[in-house]
Amino acid sequence: MPLDVSTQVKDPERVRLRREQIVQASVRLFTEKGFHKTTTREIAKASGLSNGALYEYVQSKEDVLYLVCRHIHREVRNRLASTLTEPGSAAKRLRHALCRFGELVLSMQDEILLIYQESKSLPRLYLHEVLSEEQQVVAVFEQLLREGLADQSILVEEKDIPVLAENAVVMGQMLAFRRWAWKQKSTESVLNTQVNAFLASVHSTTD
Amino acid sequence: MPLDVSTQVKDPERVRLRREQIVQASVRLFTEKGFHKTTTREIAKASGLSNGALYEYVQSKEDVLYLVCRHIHREVRNRLASTLTEPGSAAKRLRHALCRFGELVLSMQDEILLIYQESKSLPRLYLHEVLSEEQQVVAVFEQLLREGLADQSILVEEKDIPVLAENAVVMGQMLAFRRWAWKQKSTESVLNTQVNAFLASVHSTTD
DNA sequence: TGATAATGAGCGGGCGCTCAGTCGGAGGTG
DNA sequence: CACCTCCGACTGAGCGCCCGCTCATTATCA
Numbered sequence A, B: 001m002p003l004d005v006s007t008q009v010k011d012p013e014r015v016r017l018r019r020e021q022i023v024q025a026s027v028r029l030f031t032e033k034g035f036h037k038t039t040t041r042e043i044a045k046a047s048g049l050s051n052g053a054l055y056e057y058v059q060s061k062e063d064v065l066y067l068v069c070r071h072i073h074r075e076v077r078n079r080l081a082s083t084l085t086e087p088g089s090a091a092k093r094l095r096h097a098l099c100r101f102g103e104l105v106l107s108m109q110d111e112i113l114l115i116y117q118e119s120k121s122l123p124r125l126y127l128h129e130v131l132s133e134e135q136q137v138v139a140v141f142e143q144l145l146r147e148g149l150a151d152q153s154i155l156v157e158e159k160d161i162p163v164l165a166e167n168a169v170v171m172g173q174m175l176a177f178r179r180w181a182w183k184q185k186s187t188e189s190v191l192n193t194q195v196n197a198f199l200a201s202v203h204s205t206t207d
Numbered sequence C: 001t002g003a004t005a006a007t008g009a010g011c012g013g014g015c016g017c018t019c020a021g022t023c024g025g026a027g028g029t030g
Numbered sequence D: 001c002a003c004c005t006c007c008g009a010c011t012g013a014g015c016g017c018c019c020g021c022t023c024a025t026t027a028t029c030a
Helices: A012-033 A040-047 A061-081 A090-107 A109-121 A124-150 A158-177 A187-201 B012-033 B040-047 B061-081 B090-107 B109-121 B124-150 B158-177 B187-201
Strands: none
Touching: A012 A040, A012 A061, A012 A109, A040 A061, A061 A090, A061 A109, A061 A124, A090 A109, A090 A124, A090 A158, A090 A187, A109 A124, A109 A158, A109 B109, A124 A158, A158 A187, A158 B158, A158 B187, A187 B158, A187 B187, B012 B040, B012 B061, B012 B109, B040 B061, B061 B090, B061 B109, B061 B124, B090 B109, B090 B124, B090 B158, B090 B187, B109 B124, B109 B158, B124 B158, B158 B187
16 A cells, blocks of 8 residues: 655646656666755756656655655566466475566666665655565565475475565575675576575475 | 775874764764764764864764774674684584674674665775675685585585675675564574575585 | 864855746636 | 636746854863
8 A cells, every 4th residue: 555645736647647757767866876965956857847846746855765666666566476477386486486586686776776775765654665565575475485385395494484585585686786796797697596595595395 | 904084183092082982973873863864063962072173083974984884894804703713614613603693793783784774875985995894704604615615514516605605694684684574583583594594505414 | 382182153055845926728708 | 719717737046954064263282
């Protein structure tokens, strides 16, 4: 249940359109310079709006950050959900989901990094919402792990599952926020290492 | 080779002392409100100095952030180094180092989080230095993994070691930067899960 | 008494945000 | 059709504030 961001403009379609411009421009600016060093004037200009018009669609600079985070999470969730329709054993599906999640992270490196670095600047309410959206991603892997436990294709203790699911997500996200550390390696080979490491950590039995 | 931060004050002992005050106060402030929302006036006041005096020991606000990061890394490195004197097989020493690193992270949660969230605000030169200090921590685990490979107490491919060492560090740091995700669990039990998960991921043979 | 350290009011500038005013077009009227 | 009215969207100069940093001045010592 995403939070509402209030606006002065009546036409909802126009709001959608303008906010799309705002988000698109802001992702670029925040990625390049960070949230704090980007001015609202820059946001307005890059969105093709005047200073005043920007504030017709948003009540504060933090609103913009929230719109950006929500947009990114929405895309992650949509793309992740589309990978869960595969058949096969839980371990197979887990591997598949890990690979896809990794590719997803790689193709959205800047955006993932952005959320990691800037979400702490969100007001409390917005922050909670963003974190709970993140937990929905974690929940996907929790679910897969539980199914693996059920069909015995992975071997872990039930009580460890929340932590292990978190590991799956973070190990994927590392492809974005630690990319500087292995610049000489190909990204696919790192992804492969990560997937295998995670599967080994849950004693998956299909390698 | 830590970078010099320039000062107007001649007496080195006095510089050391005052900067200790500055770092101590800043760690608290940055932890509570973040780097950007902390003003230099607050830093000066909390350090027991005047606005002007602060700038006798530092040339910019970013200098303060660098001093803070350097201080934290120094403590991490010192405490980690003191855990490496144990005897035994590589796998045993690896497990030991992971546990100690985890405890270290738990006891410095705020500081670790601080580096994660704020180091991106450092000027390029400082940032590189901080990142390379981080790599020294990673190098400790690389070393242990290589020794494990040599005495066959772990089973991985040489080419994966850099990535796996990075995993070890990040899985430890998760205790700090994902603490909100498992608030109901005891920290020791999470630590245990993490250590076991990592050892399994490198097929360690001493469990 | 001279060098060094500390003071704190204040400068310059930039920032988030506002608001009096303009524009344009949908709709009403004769 | 010409004309007028009205209202929602948009403009951009500018307000008020605060922040990083400085420097003329004062205090403190050897």
